[in-house]
Amino acid sequence: MSKNTNVTWHESSLTKELRRKQNGHESTVLWFTGLSGSGKSTIANAVAKELYNRNIRSYVLDGDNIRHGLNKDLGFSEEDRTENIRRIGEVSKLFVDSGQFVLTAFISPFRADRKIVRDLLAEGEFIEVYIKCPIEECEVRDPKGLYDKARKGIIKDFTGIDSPYEEPEQPEIILESNRYSVEECVEQVISFLTAKRAI
Ligand SMILES: Nc1ncnc2c1ncn2[C@@H]1O[C@H](COP(=O)(O)OS(=O)(=O)O)[C@@H](OP(=O)(O)O)[C@H]1O
Ligand SMILES: Nc1ncnc2c1ncn2[C@@H]1O[C@H](COP(=O)(O)OP(=O)(O)O)[C@@H](O)[C@H]1O
Secondary structure, X not given: OOOOXXXXXXXXXXXXXXXXXXXXXXXXXXXXXXXXXXXXXXXXXXXXXXXXXXXOOEEEEEHHHHOOOOOOOOOOOHHHHHHHHHHHHHHHHHHHHOXXXXXXXXXXXXXXXXHHHHHHOOOOOEEEEXXXXXXXXXXXXXXXXXXXXXXOOOOOOOEOOXXXXXXXXXXXXXXXXXOOOHHHHHHHHHHHHHHOOOO
16 A cells, blocks of 8 residues: 555666666566575575676575665564565565566565565566475574574464465476585576576
8 A cells, every 4th residue: 555645657768678788688586485494595695696607787685684674674473574575576676677687585485475576577577486495404404593493482483383384386496405406406597597598
């Protein structure tokens, strides 16, 4: 619901297409989703590094980092997670407009929220990357000790424990991070972008 009534959209003569042409590549969102510890940050940053090595402009938006700044007013209730993803969807759209790839690493547990972001973008601009990893494996990895705290009841509403995660139904890419190495997962993403002629 918008509170703004007296605002007018200002068109820019520098279009998304011109910015893409200058950069020499497409711009899309690579929307990484998955449980905590599934590998979203690790793989998103590794893909960004590979893109950088190929002179392709990209930027990573990471849940933990964004919650230190832009979204530090949000917690982990359903409403706050939805608002978190809504804002990141809008920011992602700006990155796409600027002619860059944006890699987002948010649990984004709700299908409806991810669909809202998909619908915000043009056809083909939203690439959903599902990091599929069994919760048992995420719990063994537990890179931040959060599963341990959640099991002990120190953290409430923890995704996969006492807060739901809705698996993507038709993601563009599935990365099984318990079966393939980080390098193999990166290769899978790069192959997808190459086949799409996005890079
Ligand atoms: N209750 C609860 N549930 C899930 N995660 C929690 C929680 N509390 C803190 N954390 C830490 O916050 C990171 C997830 O933030 P996100 O912005 O990605 O979450 S969400 O998309 O809004 O659901 C998540 O980061 P990742 O482990 O990288 O996924 C955790 O470090
Ligand atoms: N194939 C893999 N892909 C991604 N991460 C992996 C893989 N195998 C092991 N890991 C480890 O799993 C952990 C994933 O943590 P992280 O990237 O922070 O996940 P998330 O951002 O989803 O919470 C890291 O410690 C990483 O080294």
